[in-house]
Amino acid sequence: MSDAEHGYDHTTVERRWQDRWDDENVYRTPDDAEDPMYVLGMYPYPSGKLHMGHVRNYTITDAYARYRRMCGDDVLHPMGWDSFGLPAENAAKERDTNPHDWTMDCIDTMRDQMRSMGFGYDWEREITTCTPDYYQWNQWLFTRFHEEGLVDRHESEVNWCPSCETVLADEQVEGDAELCWRCDTPVEQRELDQWFLAITEYADELLDAIDDLEGWPDSVRQMQRNWIGRQEGTQLPFEVREPQRGEEYGEVEAFTTRADTAYGATFFALAPGHEIAQAVAGRDDDVAHFIAEEADPEGEEPNGVATDLTATNPVTGEELPVYVADFVLSDVGTGALMGVPGHDERDHEFATKLGIDILPVIAPSEDEVPDVSESAYTEDGVVVNSGDYSGVDSEAARQQITADTAGAEATTQYRLRDWGISRQRYWGTPIPVVHCDGCGPVMVPDGDLPVELPEFINTTGNPLDAAEEWKETTCPDCGGEATRETDTMDTFVDSSWYFLRYVSPDLAEAPFDRERANEWMPVDQYVGGDEHAVMHLLYARFFTKVLADTEGLDHREPFENLLAQGMVQLDGSKMSKSKGNTVSPQRIVDEYGADTARLFIMEAAQPARDFDWSEQGVRSTRAFLDRLHEQVTDLTEGDYAGERDTTAEYVASEIDAAVAIAADEYDDLRFNVAVREAQDLSRTLRGYVEYVDDPHAETVGRGLHAVVSLLAPVAPHLAEELWETLGHDEFLVNAAWPDGGDAEDAAARRTLVENTREDVRDIIDVAGIEDPQRIDVVVTPEWKYDALGIAIESDAPNVISELMSEPSIREQGDAAASYGQDLQENREALTRPLTPETEYETLQRAAWLIEREFDAEVRVLTAEEADDDSHAEPGRPAIDIEE
């Protein structure tokens, strides 16, 4: 820095305290800690270097953890590595190494970077998901899930990324173009045998419990609700046959949320992939041609082709023509639907295109049948043209039709699918299964876990498939020849329970210590990016519920409070490697220090909001720290010998105010406001020291203690350094939060001072006073304060007579009448002010600010001392200025 001679040496300071914190093990949470405050940032994928998003995420958790520690809580603040995953394989290939070594190198680098940021973790609880110590429990849990009937294996059409050569979860496919979330390659479909976890078994609870997640942002809750997508409806059986030749195709179930529209069904439609559609295609060239050539599920237009089949409407007994249509999706509902063009827009469009009948069966009221020839009427209403059901309203008709119709059933549909966890990759947890020709797929017994990964083989396909020796094994059931399952688990399995492993990271008998987990869980404050709003957070909730049901965990939700932190942007767009608009945390730490980086990030915006990185902002943050350093040095080296006069009292009350307000703000995670209190207090102290000839050393000392304490969570190194300079042997990191005053009272006093100063300025300006000699500030007379109190309490229609019954007020004569009228006019808006004594004291203390500003004598007077108090009101002193 250009003005380094005035600043402090951040590198030396930060190293020193990092070392000392390490030596003293200050972030260790002992196993016998009593229900510690569990603060957790989403563990990172070890990509090699920290980026600004990480820095922001972990600064938030670190600051909160430090704040809570100062408040006297035990704190659990661990860190680990989400260290399985595809990028390691790609990197290993590029660099001609292997995923393990590459990942471990990255972890070492990032751990060092975290240390240099001053993040205070209990490293004895570090977990690394790619180690057998960790992933054996993925396998163990998979086995438990299997025992509970929550594991399934079936052939499934999966999203296949040809570039990554792997299966992707639905959530990993992005946008209308269906691109791979990692490499943006268009995704293809493939049929493969896949392992699934039955998250749908928990769909109802996962959905309903969202209502109680009050510590979560609404946006995340809503996204999870959408994702689960529960719909109540009716399953109707349609008998499908080919009437000409009398071929029977059996019953086809169709799901509908609008059973009340059953009389309006004029066609039946099958997905191109439906087995009946496929069968018909075998003998009907038109259908075959449509399926092969024309069907375009992605397209905007609904396309379809008529078949020679009919379907019997189970509600009406009517025969409906059957179409194969591309807007019917195999994986939605049953892949078949009844078409009601009168009351469904998409069906309407299809019917119009193919010339199918359109009938109105729902009306706003019985004698107001809508015209559905141009567009569908999709509202609920009254059923019409529907035999016995005519006249019934929609909701009732749905229930009656479902109850009356043979084979119909009220059912619930979900958008949520079972979770396909199979990945055809090397760098993940091997699925602990052996395939035996005789016995089929067999679980590996617990005693044989972990199934460890073999050496990495550099191949284009799945390296596990190429690991011949590893694959060969024997069947645990029959002892015969068998081969190992070569799929590995989705890494979201790892992150679905890692927060439990921190509780007992070395436990050899189980994934987590049940008793301790019951005490320490749930995570009190979880912080991470909102890209995990659905996937990670939903899977973690699912695992927690299963563990509650099977492993005696007493908690059904893992995260009590969730903060989705905003993005760090540069010129309004997200920092990303591909855009090349990143700012390197390493460079910022080298150039300005970790404290500056942390403080800048925290003061720039509330944690949930996006904000723009600004080099200018970083510089002024650093300048603030330099000035603070200087202030503390000046105090310890100077000889402040002043008295504790009223000016010092003002500073003292500002100290109390800052401490109280900052505490409230830290509690609510509004770090930017908390930090501003510290900065403002520092400025107040500087102004005081500069203004008075001889500052009161104790007051300045207490003030600087407060500033340093308030900054300690965000800028811990310099705060610790200054704490020492201020004469402490004990760590600030272990120190108690300073004592403060009452935040509400402090705010009221500040408002009074601020308003008074503004009034003085106004008068001087408006009256054109060039050079004020003396400024009198006159506090309201007691009787006005009393009158205001009476007016607030009173519920009389006119408060004036009530006031006048009070002798002390009545004797004020016209003044009382006039003030009473003011009060009467503003009856509804009256609020309780500070007492005249408090006002007097507050203004007396703040008088120096006015003196300093106008270079004039300032007298704060009680009403008795003043000649004229007529303008004074509670909260509004009279001001008299002499030129």
Added chain:
RNA sequence: GCGGGGAUGGCUGAGUCUGGCCAAAGGCGGCGGACUUAAGAUCCGCUCUCGUAGGAGUUCGUGGGUUCGAAUCCCUCUCCCCGCACCA
């Protein structure tokens, strides 16, 4: 299309749940002053309009409504962002 969140002074952004101390915090930018040889940094003010004693007027996307009183509550419309989406 459905669901959610928004629209505030030159910009940014609090306030909206719990209507009144709201011409509306903070920051940035701009202007003036102090300090300085100067610049920078820092500090003190100002920054909707008018006003020779703290006043008045007009403002919080649009139009309406509720209320003694609306940035805040209700309805309409316009636009923006996010999520989901031929979802039966």
